[in-house]
Amino acid sequence: MSDGEVIRTLIQSHRSIRRFKSEPVPQYIIDDLVESARWAPSSHNVQAYSIICIRDQDTKKNLQELCGNQSYIGQCPVFFVFVMDFYRHALVSERHDSAFEVEEVENLLVGAVDTALASENFLLAARSYGLGGVMIGGIRNQAAEVARLLKLPEWTVPVMGMCIGYPGQDPWQKPRIGREAIYHEEHYETHNLEQHLEAYEKTSAEYYWKRTNGQRIDSWSSQMASYFAVKRRAELTDFIKKQGFPLK
Template sequence: MNANEQLRSLIKSHRSIRRFQSKVVPQSIIDDLVECARWAPSSHNVQSYSIICIRNQQTKEKLDKLCGNQSYISQCPVFFVFVMDFYRHAVISSAYQTSFEIEETENLLIGSVDTALVAENFLLSARSHGLGGVMIGGIRNEAEEVAKLLKLPKWTLPIMGMCVGYPDQHPWQKPRITKSSIYHEEYYQTDNLNVDLAKYEHITEDYYTNRTNGKKTDGWGKQMSVYFSKVRRAKLTKFIKDQGFSLK
């Protein structure tokens, strides 16, 4: 298998790993993951992110609870928090005595995309070292408390966490939505969407039924309908505004 095939295989073999060996992740590997993350694309080269590495067990246990009692956070060898970060830009603007027009919604989008791209580079690089991981959106459940715990300054937001370590499991790979549902040529096409979604519903119903021995049978569509029927992270908007993003 050549390098291109290896890369494509790595990308397409993604699985979320939530159980890890007790083996320590060497600092040399973490340094390489950060270096690879640094070269992710960035709009206008803004580079509006920071990465916080957490090994302290007490801190991981607190984050475990703040993220909705996700025990793999406290059990993983090392946990990372990917932070949307415009604090550096505020410092620069002050140094050059220019106005700091950070409140626009566009900047929130730029920072979120920057941070997500960095996190994906980081995870792919981790997997190339034989590590596994899982991204944790629950880091936003209690974003204000996370910010206090990690001493985040104004103009920063925790976007996602990531458990990293040597895998101690090989979970089933969840089937992805059909290509015809997400790929469009020339314009957004909806003619076959209902048919495509029905196919995917059957695929995912079979997947969950087999994976759980019948304990869970709902397909992707049913799960999404339940997911989006509930209000989530209602406090997040206020925290975002308190951090300096008024969403103009």
């Protein structure tokens, strides 16, 4: 396979891994994952993220509870927290005796996007070493407690966690929404969307049915309907404001 094919195969064979071998992840590999994260593109080159590596079992157990008791956080050999981070920028602005404007939603998006891009680079690099992982949005369940535990300064928000380790499972690949539904040419197209969604309904229902030997009757649209039926992490807004972002 050419280098390009190897990279595309790696990207297109993505599956979240939630069970791990106990084998530790060597520090030289972690250093290289951080190096890969550092080379993610960044809006205005602000590089508004930090990565916290957690190996301590007590801290992982605490985080497991704070993230909705997701057992794989305690079970993975190493856990990472990806933090949207404007602390450095506040310092730099102060040093330049310059205003520090993060009132608008814009910089929140800038920071969240930067953090996400660094995270995905990190995960792909991990997979290139035969590691697997899962991102953990549950880190925002109790963001204020996470911030206390990890001593996060102002201007920072934990955006996602990531369990990393050598895979102890070989899960099926979860089907994605069809290309026809997400790809548009020249302008946004709603034509035939119902049809494309119906096709995904069948694929996703079949996936859950087959994966569970007929035990789980589920589909993407029913998952989305229940996901959006309730307000999520309402207290996160207050936490973000407390961290220094007025969200005007």
